[in-house]
Amino acid sequence: MIETILIDARTPEPVIMQALEELSACSLYGVDCETQNSQAHDGIKKLGSKKLIFDHRRSVVTGFSWYVDRSNVAYYVNLNHADIENRLPDSFVFRWFNAIPKSAMGIAHNAPYELTTFKQRYNLWLPNLVCSMQLAVTAHGPDNYDHEVFSKSTLANIRPIIDSILQEFSQYDPEKHGRNLTADQAFVYGQFAGKSSKAAHSYNGFVDRIAYGYGLKKLTKSLFDYDMTTYEQCLNGREHMGQLTGEETKSYGAEDAYWCVQVFKALKAKLLAQNPKALVTFFKQENPMIYVFAEAQVEGLSLNVEEIYARQELERVHTAQLLREIKAALRKLLPFDRELNEPLAKAQSYYAKSGAKKRQQIVDWVKTPDSDDPFEMVTQVSNPIGNAWANTQGNGRLNINYWQTARVIFYDLLKHKPVRVAGKIASDAEARGRITLTFSKNGETDKLELMALLNKLSSVEQAMKLYITPYTHLIDPETGKVYPTISSLLATRRMAMSNPNAMQLAKYGDSAYVRSYFESDSKDHVVLSADWSGVELVLIGDYSGDPEFARCFGQIPYDDLHSGSAADCLAVKTLEGLTESHFLDFRYGRNPLNYDLRHLQSGEEMTPQKYFKYIRTEIGKGANFNYWYSGALGNVGDRLKWSTDEMWLGVDRYRDRFSVAEEWRVNLCEQVARYGYIELPDGQRRERFEATPAWWLHMQRKFAAQGGGRAMENFSELFMKGMQSRAKNQAVNAMIQGSCAGMAKQAILRIRETADMRYVRFMMPIHDELVFSVHKDYILEFIPILKAAMNQQPTYVKTLPLHCTVAIGKTFGVKDQIELDEASPIEGVIPEEYEGKPLSEHIIQRVIDHIMESR
DNA sequence: ACTGTCGGCGCG
């Protein structure tokens, strides 16, 4: 590290002048700001106990640091530290800002944060800023590591679960059992191999430990073997940065400004040597997005605050009533058997351990008298509604819908045979569906009633805990807005959103209403959303050159790929001998061969039209994604109740239709197995060392070093096989989703250049969808600009035409959004003859007027 | 009281 100089009210002017002169002559500098969030609004503070969220509208900049490349000093400025008398006024920030040369490049780690803060507090956009964290994302994935380090690291982290692995896999025979694991085997396998587990004992945990990482401290460690001071060390027990003096903070603050430059230079050099194409993409595509992210955060999203609180009120009353009914329904079904359910106790250790306690809690609650008061009623048991209302936690109380309780109810009290998915006992929505079906077949009405009530409760709980409650905490009381963070730090370089994540708004089902709480920026704006049509599949078609894809996607409007896949899948056994043209008959209500059309889960009879729509999406679209990202049809097969043989028969059928694309997929898998990475057309790579034979050998050695003999060998082979095929699937997925993400970024950047941004604001990306707030008088002009930006993608798509559809509405609500390219008639606005077709400009104007009148 | 882990579910 280098020397750091504190600049505060005591600093002699010549020192300041010298520092600013150095800055004004530089071409590269690092910058970092320190903030404290003690002024955050109450809602965010409430969330503060669970996770750190910045209320950037109220954050106080305690100071900032900068470092000029190759200098021997870094500076830290006291703006709002505890030594009040030494603070410098805001004017210093402007003086500093003005000293930055126009041509200089600034580096910050997590630059959107610096951008947002300087904009919010001083109304300054730091120019030419480059994010060293974003560069790390271009340089490596979140789960990539130095192969040397990988080779040297032992698998010691597996030790906590090694006994259960050996125990469960002692009787496992790969020849005989294959993928058919018992519940306990599946559990322990999942503990180590789980895709989304970050547990220390898991493989992901192992990788996490050795990964380069994205955080500045981890990168500095992995690139320079330097241990930076941590935030906690710097705070040293104090609550926030504002409680430290400038002197106490200076070296911590300045470290960041120094090291982000070093990280930038190291990663840039590495990319220049290994993959210059990706470096170009970084500067022209990935890094410019940091300004988009910062702008989106500064502006935030407008919410209908009144409706949110009204809904909260309503659902509280609703939940109280549901709980009364659930209690009554349970009362009818009690008591439990005297003894615990033996097979369940064997299959589920938590049940053996605490099943009796759960039973007792249920019995006790049922005995508790109901209350007419909703608050009392919803706080009798633990649930997201009551807990948010009373501002409390579960604290060991009964939660009716918690998976353990649910399983005690389903498999103990109601005596349903445990539903298993891949060996593991399940209690999710699908399992509940199957259980309901059984009770329905048996005519067990009391049990059916309970199931229905529990489903209702879980639906309300989900909407409240995922949307309503967090929103009430995140809404800024002054603006009625939320200020989500958008980032692109994912393995595929897709974008993500958090606090709140508006990408995960329900579109169907009971909580779809939440979407309508998201509003345009002002009363004379609309929410405009544009979706690419089938873009992931179009890309597979484009990259592979497959003639069947070309037939489908070679012209606008596209033909329908999902129906053909759906028909193929149904033909395997559900509707034997079904052809695509017979399936298409269903769309128009025809069923000349009198097929028996039923819902796959409930068995309910369906009209041909409804069946068509349902199957096309669930099975057709499902099969397409299932296949290309897995090389098989496991999910679809489960839904269609296929045996293994039937599944592979379905796969053969599917592959036959797309033999060229299949060859492309296989080649891509071979590529990643050979080179350890795949490369997108923009040069960005996704590394998957896990796909290579070298990885296999390393892992074999690592497992062997852990001992355990035959059982461990069997376990490890099962894992390694699974991991290798997963890595290949990830490569295919990264190729497609990564390209889509690049297209979305290109489109957003292009729109900022070509549209009049005084009348349009980018609200958020939703992967294949871009959402804007647009002034009513600018919509007609904007749409062609938008479509050109989205559909002209020379980097990614070479042969097939791209297509997108636009919808506008008063809100983002499903019912409010009016489709402009696949119209549904509205009386007096959209004439009948436009059904399913694009609207003329004249009619679009009528739609706009219609929306404005409805305000 | 805090952390790590897990099941579950919303989206593309």
Place this chain on the structure above:
DNA sequence: AAAGCGCGCCGACAGT
């Protein structure tokens, strides 16, 4: 032989 990928977020429990 093979058996979807990518996320963010919540709440309960177990271990400390």
